[in-house]
Amino acid sequence: MHILDGSLLLTLAQLIAFVSAANPIGPNPNAKRGLVYIPNKDHPEDDQTWIQPGSPLTWYYNYDTKPSVALTGGATNLQFVPMLWGDYNNTFVQDVKDAIAQGYKIEYVLGFNEPDNPSNGGSGGSGVSPQDAAARWKESIQPLAKLGIKLGAPSPTGAPTGLDWLQSFFDACDGCTFDFIPLHWYGNFDGVASHLGQYTAAFPNMTFWFTEFAFDHQDVEPTQEFFNLTMEYFDRLDNVDRYTYFGSFRSDVSNVGPNAAMLNEKGGLTYIGAWYLDKDETQAASITGKGDAATFGVSTSKLLFMTTTVAAVISWIL
Numbered sequence: 001m002h003i004l005d006g007s008l009l010l011t012l013a014q015l016i017a018f019v020s021a022a023n024p025i026g027p028n029p030n031a032k033r034g035l036v037y038i039p040n041k042d043h044p045e046d047d048q049t050w051i052q053p054g055s056p057l058t059w060y061y062n063y064d065t066k067p068s069v070a071l072t073g074g075a076t077n078l079q080f081v082p083m084l085w086g087d088y089n090n091t092f093v094q095d096v097k098d099a100i101a102q103g104y105k106i107e108y109v110l111g112f113n114e115p116d117n118p119s120n121g122g123s124g125g126s127g128v129s130p131q132d133a134a135a136r137w138k139e140s141i142q143p144l145a146k147l148g149i150k151l152g153a154p155s156p157t158g159a160p161t162g163l164d165w166l167q168s169f170f171d172a173c174d175g176c177t178f179d180f181i182p183l184h185w186y187g188n189f190d191g192v193a194s195h196l197g198q199y200t201a202a203f204p205n206m207t208f209w210f211t212e213f214a215f216d217h218q219d220v221e222p223t224q225e226f227f228n229l230t231m232e233y234f235d236r237l238d239n240v241d242r243y244t245y246f247g248s249f250r251s252d253v254s255n256v257g258p259n260a261a262m263l264n265e266k267g268g269l270t271y272i273g274a275w276y277l278d279k280d281e282t283q284a285a286s287i288t289g290k291g292d293a294a295t296f297g298v299s300t301s302k303l304l305f306m307t308t309t310v311a312a313v314i315s316w317i318l
Helices: 006-020 044-051 092-101 130-140 142-147 160-172 189-202 220-236 271-276 300-317
Strands: 034-036 059-061 108-110 150-152 180-186 207-214 240-243
Touching: 092 142, 130 142, 130 160, 142 150, 150 180, 160 189, 180 189, 189 207, 189 220, 207 220, 220 271
Parallel strands: 034 059, 108 150, 180 207, 207 240
Antiparallel strands: none
């Protein structure tokens, strides 16, 4: 008999459940789906894309403590989730209270963004030490628990440093409470499944939000395949409560490659953008002209491959 570590076993169990699920995802799988809102000052008209009637999106965050006026109200009435991006804001509690007083339904908040990623690296990290983050958490986030607001832990990068940082933070933040862990992932589908398995093994009683994910800087076909596989995967998992695909911008300004964007260079929906909003492919324009209008979901050949792989691994274990 071969011995596997906990994260691999968990990932395997998740894949088995994913492949063998015979029932539909559920009556409203898009209740998990949200928006990473990144405004385009040159094209504010793009904001209307995310608040159209019939949109499956239910919530958004904007890396800020205050809601975005462009997404307030409208046909969708997206729920705002404030974020304390880094160790710099001591008015977070008051900002959240002010939003509630203004009529916003604040049920969740998010902690620091990629604190294990240096803030001077230009890649979006807040660069906060676990000890400084713990001190700020106690002052500026923990008090919100008394209001019944659920607290999302800091969201680490997908690198190994992320898990190390988070464990050090939990050790330093004595008396702190956390209701879920936001995660980020940039890479292929096997990687995101393994990444989630590793965190679930480390924190088995936690639920997770994927607040950034994409297969960055890839050709059209692998980018679309990753998107379809991952969306199907997240919608089926009980321990993934919410997710936001990283791509709510035009392809010509995308920092994760043009093929990962949900909008093309003219502001029209790409295939990924159309799929994310539950629209038909005929309402999308491919970025490069490559890539068929694939159905939203996982192809039969891919499922067969995954099933065969799982069966082979089970045989190897036994």
